[in-house]
Structure formats: C-alpha cells, structure tokens
Amino acid sequence: MTGIYVFSEDPRLAAELATTAAALADEVHVVCLGADASRTLTATGATSVVVLEAAGAPRPEAYVAALAGLMRDRGADLLLVGATVTGWEVGARVAALLDSALVSEASVITALPDGAWQAERVMYAGGAVQTETWSGPGVVTVAPGRAVAAAVPGSASPVEVVAVDVDTRVRVVSRTARVRSGVDLASAARVVCVGMGLAEPGDLALAGDLADALDAEVACTRPVAEDRGLLPTERYIGISGAHVHPDLYVGLGVSGQVQHTVGFRDAKVVVGINTNPAAPLFAVCDYAVVGDAHEIVPLLAAAVRARH
Amino acid sequence: MCFKWVAAEGELRVDPATRAVDASSARRKISDYDRNTIEAARVAAGSIGSELVGLTFGGPDARTGIKDALARGVDRAVHVVADEGARADGHVTAHVLAAQVRRLEDVDLVLCTEGASDTYAHETGPRLGELLGWPVVTNVRELTVEGRTLRAVRVLGADLETVECDLPALVTVVPEVAPAPIPGLRSVLGAAKKPSEQVPVADLGLPAGAVTARTTVTSFLGYVAARRRVVLADGAAQDKVDALVAGLAQDGVLR
Known part of the structure; x- marks a missing residue:
C-alpha cells in the first residue's frame, strides 16, 4: 500500500479528490500542474503535493505519459482523476499506459479488506448501477461535486517539484468562450x-x-x-x-x-x-x-x- | 471508425422488487451516437479521398450491426468476433481494436464516439489512441483534414478549443459533429454488396493479458426511480389540470 494519488487540472476538483482519497487511505498525494495550484493544495492535509513542471505552458493532456511514469515509479495503487473532459482523456490514457483497470465516474469507491478495490458506476444512462472490483493498479475518475474540497487548517503539505517531458504533438490553435444565449x-x-x-x-x-x-x-x-x-x-x-x-x-x-x-x-x-x-x-x-x-x-x- | 453494438437501453426490464436486469428481450442496435460518428467519418474520408472502414468488436450478434453500418456509409466493415461468454472491459476492447487497426494498412485517422449508450465511459477512444501511440483529440464537435494535418474543435465546458495535430491521429467525437441521417432504401440495398469480414479475436494473436478483463463485475442492478407516478388520465382536461396544480401547490414547487 503506497497510498492514493489524485490528479485534476482544476485545483478545486483536486481538493475534492483529496477528501475522497483521505477516506480510503492514510497516504494521499496530490499531483498538480503549476506552482499556483500547489499553493492551494498544500492546505488539503495531503501527505504531499507533487508539481509536474515542464517548459512553456503545455495543455494538461500533454502530461499523460509523465503522470503514468510517476504512478509506475512510485508503485501507486490508485489514481483518482477529476472527471472533466480533460480528466476523462487523461484517466483513460494513463490506464492504457499502465495496462490497468479504469472505472469511469465512480459514485462509490471502497477499499476491500484483501487489498482489492471496488467501485460503483451508472450504466445505460442511469438505467442501471454496476459494481466492479479489481486488484492491482487502477484509475478511477470522479465527477465534480462528489465531495467537499479538503481544507485542513494549519496544514502545509510538503511540495515536490518534478521536471517532466511533455507530449506536444497536439497544438492548441485557439480557445474561445462558446456563444451562449445566457441560459443556465x-x-x-x-x-x-x-x-x-x-x-x-x-x-x-x-x-x-x-x-x-x-x-x-x-x-x-x-x-x-x-x-x-x-x-x-x-x-x-x-x-x-x-x-x-x-x-x-x-x-x-x-x-x-x-x-x-x-x-x-x-x-x-x-x-x-x-x-x-x-x-x-x-x-x-x-x-x-x-x-x-x-x-x-x-x-x-x-x-x-x-x-x- | 469504431462502433459498438449494444442493447437498446429503453428495453431493459428491471424487476422492481429485486432490481435484477433482464436484457435478453431488448433489441440490439448501433450505439446511438455512433451513428453521428459514422456520418462524420464518411464526410472526413470523402474529403481526403480515403476509404472508410467500420470496425466493431462484439459477440456474433454484432453481425447485424455491420449491415446497419454499411448502410450508413461505411465502405467496408470488420467485425472482430468476441469469444462467447468472455467479458471485455475497456482494457480488452482497446487492445483488440488496436491490434485490428494495425492489421489494416495505411490508417490515417480513427474516429470513436466519446461514449457508448451502455457504458458512456469516455474510455475506449483515448485508450486505443494511446495503445497505437498516436496523438489523441477528444470531445470534438468539428473536424477537418487538410493534407497530413487534422484540425478539430473540442468542447471544453464553456469553451471551444481548436487544436491541430499531424496524422495519424485518434479523435473522439460528440454527436454534434454530424447529423445521423436515416439510410434510404438504396443505401440499405447497396450495403449488401459492400465487403465485410469477420475476424475471430484469437486470430489477432494477442497475449492472454491483453484479452483478460482488468475488472470483474460483481453486481449489475437496475435503477428504479422513486417517483409517485400519480396518473391523471380520466375526465376532462380541466379536471386533470386542476388536480395537477393542486398537487404541485401541495408539493411546494410552484412559485
């Protein structure tokens, strides 16, 4: 048992994942991109905060291989990823690189007594609920709003900066706000x-x-x-x-x-x-x-x- | 492009007492949004003068889906036939699809739908792209190919992100990417003349670890909505409306 790693490109979601992880393991490591994110995440009570650092301002998806490498090097059991558009992609690609299980948008995650894991997710657009178990490394994506963001007064998790290589094959041309009619x-x-x-x-x-x-x-x-x-x-x-x-x-x-x-x-x-x-x-x-x-x-x- | 043959979710029967799900009588269909993906792939293939191959991995019954995919515009189809009773998770599916994509020659672009009607796990496409070692672009609603460059518009929450990458690439698309026209009689009849191939999964020569599911399903239960189901079917329209408004007022949901 080497603890749970959590990752989201959104620091608020990463803080929520830290809460979810803390209920499952004593050791929780929060992985983030950039020093700004690490400043808020050191107050989550996490065992450590790992900042993946690369030159320029790569898109979060560019860190997939680096994140998978970190999981492998540290022998991580479980990676929780925030279920955003980016997180879905990152989670699935990391699982492919680790050749591991993936449970998408799990609603309940349980550590089983024998060291295995169990998670529930909805199927058929909510028509059914499936429970899956696995042992060995796994990746689970978790939707926003499933947990309250971790905030431990006085906590200051140690921060470790890891320089990594990124995948620059996909280039961002532009990013614009969608034209909306204001409906919420x-x-x-x-x-x-x-x-x-x-x-x-x-x-x-x-x-x-x-x-x-x-x-x-x-x-x-x-x-x-x-x-x-x-x-x-x-x-x-x-x-x-x-x-x-x-x-x-x-x-x-x-x-x-x-x-x-x-x-x-x-x-x-x-x-x-x-x-x-x-x-x-x-x-x-x-x-x-x-x-x-x-x-x-x-x-x-x-x-x-x-x-x- | 990859498509999935699934049970029609509206026809699953759930026992209200035990929540057991009976899918045996549910019709099978091409996953809804895969129909949009076929159309987007047809347009993309046409724009660069390429052949469009439809690829599916599933049990013997997915054969019916092949005909539908061919009618919808796929030029030829490959059905990797799963072993009877073997469960495939995203890990297995991605390995099987990757092996079959490698067997096809000169593949420039693979399109998958962002999610399937049954699992909607956002999983197979990105896993497949990673196994192929290709750039991955997900949640795409517009795509164009010019020369060896793919340009795609991704939906990222409230933003639209335009990205580019070189081919070959794997793209996952959302249904907005293209309409899903119902095939006409000519297309349906023409589908019978198009080539298709069935490949037993064993022929792909994958190691046992690649075709063994990483997860085990321990429970699969129907969701039963806890709704009151007050039926207002009889009497004049005004009587039904009065009963409804009285109920809603009591529930405290009118302003």
Whole structure:
C-alpha cells in the first residue's frame, strides 16, 4: 500500500479528490500542474503535493505519459482523476499506459479488506448501477461535486517539484468562450421541456407561455435541438447535454428515453404530459398527465396564473 | 471508425422488487451516437479521398450491426468476433481494436464516439489512441483534414478549443459533429454488396493479458426511480389540470 494519488487540472476538483482519497487511505498525494495550484493544495492535509513542471505552458493532456511514469515509479495503487473532459482523456490514457483497470465516474469507491478495490458506476444512462472490483493498479475518475474540497487548517503539505517531458504533438490553435444565449439550465428552479411530441414550430409559443407562467426555463430533448433545430443545443437535457436539478420538471410531448431522463434524475418533482399512456417518461414521473399537450398546456398556464 | 453494438437501453426490464436486469428481450442496435460518428467519418474520408472502414468488436450478434453500418456509409466493415461468454472491459476492447487497426494498412485517422449508450465511459477512444501511440483529440464537435494535418474543435465546458495535430491521429467525437441521417432504401440495398469480414479475436494473436478483463463485475442492478407516478388520465382536461396544480401547490414547487 503506497497510498492514493489524485490528479485534476482544476485545483478545486483536486481538493475534492483529496477528501475522497483521505477516506480510503492514510497516504494521499496530490499531483498538480503549476506552482499556483500547489499553493492551494498544500492546505488539503495531503501527505504531499507533487508539481509536474515542464517548459512553456503545455495543455494538461500533454502530461499523460509523465503522470503514468510517476504512478509506475512510485508503485501507486490508485489514481483518482477529476472527471472533466480533460480528466476523462487523461484517466483513460494513463490506464492504457499502465495496462490497468479504469472505472469511469465512480459514485462509490471502497477499499476491500484483501487489498482489492471496488467501485460503483451508472450504466445505460442511469438505467442501471454496476459494481466492479479489481486488484492491482487502477484509475478511477470522479465527477465534480462528489465531495467537499479538503481544507485542513494549519496544514502545509510538503511540495515536490518534478521536471517532466511533455507530449506536444497536439497544438492548441485557439480557445474561445462558446456563444451562449445566457441560459443556465443547471441552476433553473423550474424547467419546461419540449419533446418531439410537441416539436412543430408553432408549439414553442405554447411551451414558452407555460414557462412564463411558471417562471421556468424552456429546455428540450436532444432531437428537438439537434434534428429539428428548434432550440439552441445548450437547451437540451440529457447524457451529452445539460444536467438539471430543478424543483419542477414539466415534460411536454417527451417520450422519456433514458439518455434524456438521466439529465433530470435529481429533479424534486417530475410532471409528464403526453398523449401516449405507455410513454416511458410516465414510469419516472410524479404526475403523469395523459392528454394532448396542445389542450392541457394553455389550461395549465391559466391555472398557474390564477394562483398569482 | 469504431462502433459498438449494444442493447437498446429503453428495453431493459428491471424487476422492481429485486432490481435484477433482464436484457435478453431488448433489441440490439448501433450505439446511438455512433451513428453521428459514422456520418462524420464518411464526410472526413470523402474529403481526403480515403476509404472508410467500420470496425466493431462484439459477440456474433454484432453481425447485424455491420449491415446497419454499411448502410450508413461505411465502405467496408470488420467485425472482430468476441469469444462467447468472455467479458471485455475497456482494457480488452482497446487492445483488440488496436491490434485490428494495425492489421489494416495505411490508417490515417480513427474516429470513436466519446461514449457508448451502455457504458458512456469516455474510455475506449483515448485508450486505443494511446495503445497505437498516436496523438489523441477528444470531445470534438468539428473536424477537418487538410493534407497530413487534422484540425478539430473540442468542447471544453464553456469553451471551444481548436487544436491541430499531424496524422495519424485518434479523435473522439460528440454527436454534434454530424447529423445521423436515416439510410434510404438504396443505401440499405447497396450495403449488401459492400465487403465485410469477420475476424475471430484469437486470430489477432494477442497475449492472454491483453484479452483478460482488468475488472470483474460483481453486481449489475437496475435503477428504479422513486417517483409517485400519480396518473391523471380520466375526465376532462380541466379536471386533470386542476388536480395537477393542486398537487404541485401541495408539493411546494410552484412559485
């Protein structure tokens, strides 16, 4: 047992991983890029902070071989990587170089008594939970927000700077902010979601009016944005789109494919309005309204307004 | 391009009492976003006058997926046939795909989808790229090839990052990269004339360690949503709306 190594290009996420790791092992080593990151991470109570240092300002993905080399040299048991776009890539490539197990976006990680590891992850877009075990080295990615960032008052972990070679084959040409319409679905308290059952251009006004009455954001399923182009792609909820946590989700003409429903799994109350009583959405609803949204929605908007 | 033959997630049956999952009656399909990837790969191959090879690793039933991939624009297909009952994790899958890519000649670019409908692990593509020793570019929504240079736009949270690298390269793409048109009758009929090949995994000559899963699945349970499922199906529309609004008000979710 040589302790757990944690890595994220985002120091806040690295501090969260330090908390997760501290619950699993006595020795926790935080690996980071750059001196700035190391300054915040020395206050996490970690056994040590390892700074990978290279000339220039390489992209985080350029450190994959260096990180794998560090794991190998130190005989690390487990590497936790923050599950960001960068972290997914780094985790999988390090696992390939180490020829080791990888568990992507684990929700629960357990150290088993025989020295093996166990982790749980969701499958089928949240439709199932799989538990996997492995022994020997492993890489596990962990999503942001799974743990509180470690902060140990008075702690000052020793910092070790390791000069490494980086892979410069992929060159960054530019980095720009995405053009967005200012919608922040992730923090919306109420969401009205348009599905393919209500996806004629004239139907949007109907959804918009209900959203106005409820003080909700308008969202949609992926085909409404991608295939019909009725709403911008940042408004679609689902596994590859937005994940929302509202008090109220109202699905209009939403069939309820799991790639979509996983995106609002944490909603407090879910309402479905659909003509098809067998719509899969109704299986994950608090209120299943069987009926034509064209008829129900205006009545619902009026009833909500009547309460104001 | 690599694609995966998976169980249709909407057709898995979960026993509400035991949470046991029955996938035996679920239809199989090409992983949803792989359809977008096929289209992106078709366009990319066309732009440089290359052949597009579809590659999949799976049990004998993945053969049906080959026909679908050919209809969607793959020029020829290779199906590495997994041993019956053997479990493949990302480690095994990447080793098998890497071995088969090496057997094909002059591969310039391999496209994988960022995640599959069943696992969505963001794993196979980057692992495969690393095993091939190629540059890896992930989470791509636009790509172009000019000469020996790949240019790609990656989605990185709120930012878009444009990167370049030399070929050969491995790219993982998100569904925004291309639409996934439904193949027309001509494409479906034409698919029957395109070449395809089945390669037993044993023919790849991989060492035992490369085809032995690193992880063991000890439990696989369905997720049962704890929702109330109040059904408002009967009566006039206004009655359903009144019942719904009363319920939502009681739940405290109306402003």
